[in-house]
Amino acid sequence: MTLKILLCGEAPCGAWDAERISQALRTAVPELDLLDVETSFERVQGAGEARKASGASHFDLALVSLPQEGRDQLPSLKLCAPFVVAAIKDASFFKSAAAAGASEIVCAGEGFETRLDAVLQSYSRRLAIAKLSSDIGLRRELPFIAMLSHELKSPLATVEGYLRMMEARESGDAISNYDRMIKRSLLRLNAMHKLIGDIIDLARAESSGTSREMTRHELRAVCKEAVEPLLDAAGSRGISIDCQAPDGLSFNSAQGDLRAIISNLLSNAVKYNRSGGSVHLSLSQNAGILKIKVADTGIGMAPEELGRLSCEFARIRNSDTREIPGSGLGLSIVRRIASLYGGSLSIESKRGEGSSFIVELREAPSGQNKEL
Amino acid sequence: MNEHKSKGYAGKTALLVEDDPDCMEQVKTHLENAGFSVATAETQLEAERLIEDKAFDLAVFDLMLENKDSGFILSYKAKKRNSATPVILITCVASEAGLHFDSFEEDPMGWVKADAILDKQIRFEQLDREIDRLLLVPA
Numbered sequence: 057m058t059l060k061i062l063l064c065g066e067a068p069c070g071a072w073d074a075e076r077i078s079q080a081l082r083t084a085v086p087e088l089d090l091l092d093v094e095t096s097f098e099r100v101q102g103a104g105e106a107r108k109a110s111g112a113s114h115f116d117l118a119l120v121s122l123p124q125e126g127r128d129q130l131p132s133l134k135l136c137a138p139f140v141v142a143a144i145k146d147a148s149f150f151k152s153a154a155a156a157g158a159s160e161i162v163c164a165g166e167g168f169e170t171r172l173d174a175v176l177q178s179y180s181r182r183l184a185i186a187k188l189s190s191d192i193g194l195r196r197e198l199p200f201i202a203m204l205s206h207e208l209k210s211p212l213a214t215v216e217g218y219l220r221m222m223e224a225r226e227s228g229d230a231i232s233n234y235d236r237m238i239k240r241s242l243l244r245l246n247a248m249h250k251l252i253g254d255i256i257d258l259a260r261a262e263s264s265g266t267s268r269e270m271t272r273h274e275l276r277a278v279c280k281e282a283v284e285p286l287l288d289a290a291g292s293r294g295i296s297i298d299c300q301a302p303d304g305l306s307f308n309s310a311q312g313d314l315r316a317i318i319s320n321l322l323s324n325a326v327k328y329n330r331s332g333g334s335v336h337l338s339l340s341q342n343a344g345i346l347k348i349k350v351a352d353t354g355i356g357m358a359p360e361e362l363g364r365l366s367c368e369f370a371r372i373r374n375s376d377t378r379e380i381p382g383s384g385l386g387l388s389i390v391r392r393i394a395s396l397y398g399g400s401l402s403i404e405s406k407r408g409e410g411s412s413f414i415v416e417l418r419e420a421p422s423g424q425n426k427e428l
Numbered sequence: 429m430n431e432h433k434s435k436g437y438a439g440k441t442a443l444l445v446e447d448d449p450d451c452m453e454q455v456k457t458h459l460e461n462a463g464f465s466v467a468t469a470e471t472q473l474e475a476e477r478l479i480e481d482k483a484f485d486l487a488v489f490d491l492m493l494e495n496k497d498s499g500f501i502l503s504y505k506a507k508k509r510n511s512a513t514p515v516i517l518i519t520c521v522a523s524e525a526g527l528h529f530d531s532f533e534e535d536p537m538g539w540v541k542a543d544a545i546l547d548k549q550i551r552f553e554q555l556d557r558e559i560d561r562l563l564l565v566p567a
Contacts, residue, residue, distance in 0.1 A: 155501075206492055209520040213548045214450035220552070221454065226461075240450050 065121035103129035211244040282318040320386035325352035437463035472498040483510035491519035503541040514562035
């Protein structure tokens with residue numbers, strides 16, 4: 057088990073020292089040695105790099121130090137991990153850090169290291185418990201539940217709103233006056249069905265520690281199963297989908313995992329594509345690693361939008377994406393399943409040109425019931 | 429057309445900030461039926477520009493926009509622009525996020541600048557009551 061910690065900037069007294077921080081964590085939880093817990097660190101400079109790093113990888117904790125003139129960067133510090141800010145003794149800096157969502161703020165000055173150690177010790181036990189109990193993880197506490205509630209309640213609230221407007225005959229007596237409300241209600245209910253399906257997929261992928269039966273799956277058949285439901289939507293906008301997989305390519309996996317990965321990536325590639333665009337799915341295997349790549353000629357993403365994709369329910373909202381429905385859970389599902397196979401998801405994208413999503417999975421030995 | 433009882437809001441302006449297009453349409457229609465001239469924004473950033481430009485007679489903000497606390501930030505900025513502007517927050521996540529607000533309760537830190545927080549499963553009669561209360565319209 058590895059606790060991943062992001063270090064941003066240069067802390068007072070050189071406090072962002074990996075060895076020192078590891079020691080502080082162990083002091084609170086001496087059992088960490090018995091539990092085979094390691095700490096890994098990644099260092100960045102500045103809020104922009106921190107945001108990008110936390111968007112690309114999961115971190116259990118981030119320690120952030122910015123110079124006084126760096127306070128302007130604080131509002132943009134949207135990290136997908138709890139983070140501690142080493143602040144200067146300045147009220148407005150303190151407020152900015154709080155507004156940016158800092159979990160803890162430790163002011164520089166005499167006694168800084170002692171105060172920092174106390175903060176680290178309070179985190180270490182929570183992190184260890186969260187990891188050990190196979191719960192969904194520290195960073196997914198209440199905010200995930202709040203977001204899930206928001207995503208489930210919103211469509212219901214809007215459908216109810218339209219029905220009340222119809223009940224009150226807000227637009228007169230003719231049913232045709234309500235065609236748009238009826239169409240929007242059906243669209244929102246359909247999106248809700250998809251969201252519930254995604255939540256079930258995510259819950260299934262999250263149930264690590266449960267023995268899952270691994271069987272051999274032929275990849276061309278899985279691709280066909282994933283592509284089929286998208287053909288109507290793609291065809292109606294002139295979007296082509298092609299698939300390249302070597303003949304006979306197969307992979308040992310739990311039922312539904314490969315389908316979930318490929319379906320979610322293809323669905324996004326179609327949704328965020330241009331009319332007349334294309335989607336290219338390619339699969340290859342080398343030295344036991346399966347590589348799944350989905351490339352599209354879609355609207356693409358700016359770097360700051362890319363950094364937000366690691367959060368659940370993250371949807372890039374701009375003028376191009378406003379009308380595009382989605383649960384925001386698709387990439388969480390892909391990422392979680394990939395991690396079960398010791399793999400990863402990487403994303404390359406350019407606004408206005410398109411995106412590529414690459415998943416790599418390590419194969420378990422054939423015939424094994426894998427405890428994941 | 430259902431005749432909406434006028435509360436004398438003709439000539440008054442409202443700022444509505446909501447990223448859900450359906451909720452936006454419903455609340456905007458209701459406010460316009462009540463006589464408000466409604467300016468709209470879909471993001472915190474757009475709303476901040478509108479708040480900078482002018483003060484409104486009423487503000488209605490969704491809590492979660494591009495940031496989870498956009499509504500709080502906009503409330504603060506709207507009050508800073510004009511402390512007399514009544515602000516109503518609408519949200520789906522009040523109880524799940526542990527936000528139990530009583531609009532009559534003074535919050536000890538003075539952080540929440542909204543005058544009322546309503547659940548997004550909004551009943552327009554409730555919205556009307558809050559608007560009347562905040563704009564001090566006699567019952």
